[in-house]
Amino acid sequence: MQRSMRLVSFGLAVGLATTLAACSESGSSGSSASGAAASTGDIKIGVVLDITGAGASLGVPERQTIEMLADQVNAAGGVNGRKVKLYIEDNQSTEDGAAKATTKLLTTEKVDILLGASRTGPSLAMRPIAEKAEKPMVSLAANAKIVDGSKWVFKTAQNDKVVLEKMVDDMKAKGITQVAVARDASGFGEGIPEMLAEVGKAAGITVVKVEKFAPDATDFTSQMTNLRASNPQAVLIWGIPPAAGLAQKAYKQLGLNVPVYQSHGIGNQAFLDTAGDTADGLRAPLGRMLVASQLKDDDPQKPVVTKFIADFKAKYNANPSTFAGHAYDGFMIAIEALKKAGTDSAKLRDALEAITKWPGVSGVFSMTPTDHSGLTKDALVMVTVENKAWKVAG
């Protein structure tokens, strides 16, 4: 009996080992084959998004945007005659989900370029995999750490540092120096209070209290109670909807009256819906898309933004969010580079880095070897909310 057991386990081990060997073999031969055939056939774009879980209000419109744009590109004849094929994976808003999806896209589907993820945490999980595989990747998330010193990774959402610079300018103009921060406990909020203190040093801004919240938190009474006790002159809430909206609501309901600043992570309808009328008067540096109708006619972004909003509305019967905008920028920058360089990884990377003065939805992009994000604080305008609608702040 015992002997037969040992036999079985031995057999299993052998089976497993051979399967693994077969896999890795097919993997290596496959990738060289696709490298050779890279200049013809469909262009494979791998997309990893936060479609379910805490980042769902970001990932769902991003998927819709990318699907819509891929259809448009293919209807117009593709990229230099080659059709674009999407491989969309849901990372369930988790870091390990993002890593698994990325590995799958690179080894099984052998994609030419990666897009994603929606949030910072999952994007940071994807970065080392893309770097190691030497495949270009365009993240749609915010934290500057995603692209700091990277070779293969680019991103389209405005850097958090740029957002804080814009915010500090506004605080300085209003004479605010004592700021309390409630931040997202995941990658998106990581290091924000420290960076605010650093950026705001010259303006005399200090951070008096820091509270964290989980990205899927629903009750913010404890955090806001502690912020209230620190007597700040302004509160900064750094998170994404619905959490950021619920925090905004709790803030008002706990009777805090000092000005509230929010990050650029709030630009969608879910925020306005959850915060309701408590959002009135908040200040946030956001991309121009949300206030498109209030833009001047000579604004280089106006035609891009107006067309995108019209297309999105026609297809999905809803206004696109800033996250949909980040997806637009990510996808179209990839297409721009693919047109110039084809699917050779190294050439494609160089083409991405060479993008200059490219008008997108979130701003006018100029990538450089040291800046793989491409946007300055000019990409942002201070926006406020009035009667559940975005307004350029006075």
Add this chain to the structure above:
Amino acid sequence: MIDLLQLVFAGLAQGAVYGLVALGFVAIFSVREIVNLVQGEYAALAGLTAISAVGAGLPLLVAILVAIPVTIGIAVLLERLTIAPVKKMTPLTSIILTLGVSTAVKALMLLIWGPEAKGLPTFPGSDIVLGGVSIRSQELWVLGVAAVVAYGVIWFYEHTVRGKSLRACAEQPVAARLVGISPRTATVVAFAVAGLVGGVAGVVGSPIYLSSWTSGLTLGLKGFVAATLGGLTSLRVAMLGGLGLGILENLVAGYLSSGYRDAVAFVVLVLVLLFKPHGLAGKSSGVRV
């Protein structure tokens, strides 16, 4: 001091939702010795149904009056389809079975309502400030509705012939059948009560805590922990346990770190299982959980 009261009050409202879910666990376990892990999904289901009804243009009250009976109906239907056919039910079988059902229900909710969390509009009323403590009108609704429903369920189980006959099924199944109590009807009634309390919890909590396809999981786990405080058989201790758990969570979040909030319930669960496996009431007649 104001901060302490603020945290306690917010905890009470959260705890009332846990308490209602806990009542659902007890309502079923005290009749059939079934641990029903679908309990949390009733809350998510009722919240999402009500949100859709409001979205379709129904007034809030009507939407709620639609969502709760729908939830009760689904609770009973799931019992008929998945619990009733099982010949020999043990607590362990029931856990595995209902875990499967709850996963299936979650997947269906994801298909129907999508991945995003949504909230019902806040019930009528305005927020008040009492001695520095801000009280949200919705929290008063949660507490008020929970008190009425909990009182009603306890009264039904302990003071009506119908309710007492349900418990007789658990204690003496054969004798109960001899005096004409049908275990089949008893089970259906117990699941209907569980659907009712779960549905109410989901609807009153939705404006503050939101509803999504995954919200039932955490709610169910917290409710289960509260129910184990009462040995899964005491309705009163389960309700009070829910309130206590809510307060404790908020105090931990306020004074230690909000990151520990969700750990509180599980630490409590481990402690209960180690030291008071019959529940805090400590009666050995209770079932070992």
